[in-house]
Amino acid sequence: MSAETNSLTIDKINGMDKEQFVTALGGIFEHSPWVAEGAYQHGPFHSVEELHSVMLETARSAPHSQIEALLRSHPDLATRLQVTPLSAAEQQGAGLDRLTPEEFKLLTELNAAYTEKFSFPFILAVRGKNKDDIIKAIGERVNRPLEEEWEQALHEIGKITGFRLHDLLPETEGTES
Structure with missing residues (x-):
């Protein structure tokens, strides 16, 4: 900068x-x-x-x-696709750049299920959270109704x-x- x-x-x-x-x-x-x-x-x-x-x-x-x-x-969390520099820095701070292969697979599957259900990616302010917090949050939120999740996003x-x-x-x- x-x-x-x-x-x-x-x-x-x-x-x-x-x-x-x-x-x-x-x-x-x-x-x-x-x-x-x-x-x-x-x-x-x-x-x-x-x-x-x-x-x-x-x-x-x-x-x-x-x-x-x-x-x-918004990009999928922990995606290997191109993200903006701000998103990349935020995800790295939460440890999403250091997922084990199993964690990456689980998060990829949860992201896919979430996006299929809601037609937009899982969005979470990851600052102050770790990869376990993030995996837990998407696991819970994927089961919500669309209106509730739209507001949460x-x-x-x-x-x-x-x-x-x-x-x-x-x-x-x-x-x-």
Whole structure:
């Protein structure tokens, strides 16, 4: 990352034109820069939390088909397919790059069953979790009804994007008056 990226602040985000804003924040929601595009018009933002809230509302208020595309844009956990750098780092942090062959096979089978049932991949904010937590979660969630799992997936996307925004804009609480 460049020094400029590491020193992003909410004030710098607020000073950006739409193209710069989407370039800076377009990757927060997996392969969905349209979320940043839609959020831009609601600035200026007073905090990272407000920015995140607006981005979440932009995603949740999109047409059903666009939300479904957002859900489908997430990679399978522990997949050997190409993932974004943010997803790869998140999965490595949870130990998904160090699965035994048996764990990889189980997770692959659970992912396939989940995707077949729900038509989108299993989505989980993996920060702070280990591979056993993840395998347990998908094993439980694959048995839920679609409506419940749709909401859970959006909730998890909220956690993931919150982590990503706070990593990008690491302002400390109480610095703004």
